[in-house]
Amino acid sequence: MDLKALAERLLPGDYPALELYETLYPPRSLPKGAEVTRLAPSPTGFIHLGNLFAAIANERVAHRSGGILYLRIEDTDLKRKVDGAVEAVIKALDYFDIRFDEGAEIGGDETYAPWYQRQRAEIYRAYVKSLIEKGRAYPCFCTEEELTALREEQTANKEIPGYYGKYAKCRNLSEEEIYKNLDAKKPFVIRLRSLGDPEIKHKFHDEVKGEITVPENDQDIVILKSDGIPTYHFAHAIDDHLMRTTLVIRGEEWLASLPIHIELFGALGFPLPRYGHNSSLMKQDGETRRKLSKRKDPELSLEFYRKEGYYPRAVKVYMLTLLNSNFEEWYLKNPEEPLESFPFTAGKMSKSGTLFDLDKLNDISKNELSKLSVSDMVCFLKVWAEEFGTEVQKKYFEEEEKISAVLGLFMGVGGKKRRKDFTTASQAMVMIAYAFERPQNFEEYRVDGTTKSAVLRDFLATYSYPDDAQTWFAKVKEVAAKNGFAAEMKEYKSNPEAYRGSVADVAEVLRIAVTGKANTPDLWTIMQILGDGEVRARLLAAIG
């Protein structure tokens, strides 16, 4: 068969010699050990936690080694395209300090552009054409129905489904048959003529998994779809070679197609990049665990974390603790060091699927938030409130001095130790509400109504706004004593029968009356922030 003529018929026109691409996209001149990694999302919409997980790994590996991280858009499937998706991806990752050195909508070094696969159609076809000429690829005229029928038949016969070996009907079509189909304008795809035998297994070094076994591929996979656009597998081989990727870190769902990629790189005469397949984020679902799914799990969406008001650094720290097992210990020892200083390595990535643990994230989040300065906290909450807050919440920020005082109180600024009350912005905003609004709901008082009123009256009679904290508390103790409560905790504990309760009960009455809550930060400070008039008004209202 005249393969050259066939190739010309299938992909008519002049294509550049393949050597041209090698010079057009030359090896990068980077220092020794520098890794070139990439993120290659399809423009479906929005990236999720799983993407972020892999993104952080790729970013860290590239930048720790003095290499390059680039963004390539895998838009070979038109059905997946969503407008504005690329910008959204860049923005979302930027929120977590992930910056690309080059890529789609980024700019940077244009040498390896374009980064949209649709714009690289000619390159792919040039390589496909050469594969046809070499007899490593052939046209296939099977219809979708035929393929489905084949699959069903194979499944019914308990055979491995797919287009391979004797099932690859179009693999050995005669020249005559091929041209007949072509003349009849039958649509076709181009398939790889696989030379592999899955019974033959090879050892392979995976940067994450270590030594793994990879069988040879024998599937005649589609490399060029009937619309003339390559499949992912083919584009991956071409692009990662031409863009000079050194290390591909991707989800372990790709492990199963590694045999295909190995054969493709071989057929094209490309050296194989190194691969690292990271385990996926799982979620407990009843008895078993499963991969986090976009549909079922709102916490997978990055938008969820923005809405809840998680501090981005906290999410990143959590991802890093999952990504590198020695990160957590390092961070404990080096709390002041920038995250970038951590010696991240692909080899320390987890081999097994990791259950996503919101409790852990929340703990990290509390710690991160407690490290903020008051002005940073004001800024963080303000930005959150402007987008997600209620109208009332937005007003909290109108009195700059007050919001600072309130947040300083909740963060324990000035004390020996920072408080860790805040987990997220949304939760913090609710927590500080009583500093700005009269409480509507009151937690239950431990004392009876009569006692409550008596305590409040006595306190009101002696309350003086200018009192310092000690004087203020001395007065609370006086009120306690007057109403039959122990003024000193120790005294109460050693002889509880002698009293109706302790100063703690009295303080609780005041606390609930002023804030509605039984648990708050320092009450004296709260009263100082609220001001004389407001405190009196709330106490009065609580007497009933």
Next chain:
RNA sequence: GGCCUUGUGGUCAAGCGGUUAAGACGGCGCCCUCUCACGGCGCAAUCCCGGGUUCGAUUCCCGGCAAGGUCACCA
């Protein structure tokens, strides 16, 4: 079903032939304390199972089992 991957407390995990089997989160208890938060101390809880190899296996080998992934003109 075939193939691949993984298997240490509830969760994340250290370990890499001999350990009282780290640490963190969560849980529980105590202390501190006007409440909470913070902090301190303590407790409970783990090597998937069965065979080998070895003086000795969580660790090495084999076989099970379980979980996950994957088998498209989707990525």
